[in-house]
Amino acid sequence: MRIVLVGPPGAGKGTQAALLAENLSIPHVSTGDLFRANISQGTELGRQAKAYMEAGNLVPDEVTVGMAWDRMGQPDAAGGFLLDGFPRNVAQAVALDGLLKEAGLELDAVLDLEVPEDEVVKRIAGRRICRNDSSHVFHVEYSPPEREGVCDVCGGELYQREDDNEDTVRRRLEVYHEETEPIIDYFKAQGLVTTISALGSVAEVTRRAMEALPGQRG
Template sequence: MTESATQLLLNATESGNIPAAARLRLREHSRIFLAGPPGSGKGTQGPFLGKLLEVPHVHIGDLFRSNVAGRTKLGMKAMKHMRRGELVPDEVTLGMVAERLQDPDTQHGFLLDGLPRNLNQAEAVDDLLATTSGKVDAVLNVDISREESFRRLVGRRVCRNDSSHVAHIMYATPHKYGICDVCNGPLYLREDDTRHTIGARWDVWHAQTEPVVRKYGAEGVLIPISGIGTVSDITERAITALNAYFG
């Protein structure tokens, strides 16, 4: 899945057709927003799609962590609000995004994950892109049901040693109860993966983020796909849908 664009095109020449991912790489730019309800797996898909399209996966959570760890001006502003248990103001978040989208690796596109979450942010991001890179090319919405979301998140267990090591009590059962298969670290249920918190996150999604999805649908840039299946199934589904959309 991480095969180079050059090799993909060489393979395409030999076989007489251009693979789906390579075809998308021939575009001048791919500015894509990732959307989807809690537990849809867009955070998992982002890195895979970024490698296939050769554009960076710009995750809002990662931006916060890197700015706070680097003690940047925006990171320090965000930290003040977080320490008080407050939401970080949109202008701080958008400032981080604006700086990130000025980096050279975003010249030919990006996958923006975690923003916009509401209509005000959507308008602000649209304005930001208008001054930097034009406009969003597509919004990929990974859809799952509320019931599936609960099954995925309530059953998820994360390693305390490395949060990228994830198990699941139904779908990826660890060999030893409560122990990470990768590093033998302890597994735990994240606070935001409890039933109460997941329900609250879905309420926020319906009230604030679904209107954003409808906005981009009305503008003709929304690409809905099912989030049910294996990671590779959904990645292939996303690439196929993007190719159909771009033509």
């Protein structure tokens, strides 16, 4: 099964992508992981991306598309894949469509995780991360530590990342609305999009997503 997962920052894409990929036994293809892997391995695309990033420039679509397509061509993706963070804009969506058609393939579904903007702000701005281990994550409202500002796991200091403040989150949402949200209409025209509420527990959202996939109901 070939799936694209779309949603604003704070919708829980990373969490849901990992769970869905595991349930479906397909690789989770994350843009962030692609960049890190290509740069650390010193691939030609990785070198190109690193040069743009070090110069403070956006990585061109063709480099991002090249990395994603190379990953989709790996043996473990022969039975499908779940794309998280790609395509990021309509140009990348068009490029993906073209490459799939050339290969005689097509997408099965596009899942659109929907969450109210105020909830996104609350989720991200309330996040607190341990300085000793960034995998220890708390939330001032949803999963507060036993002692304010102190990690339950190791006793480290909890802090709010600079880009997790409300102003930055709202700017990230604006970028999402301008750049990424239009791909939903693009894929809707192909009858591929199912919108899923990202409110509720992680398990509830996963269940909704699985039920929305072709052949997965019941």
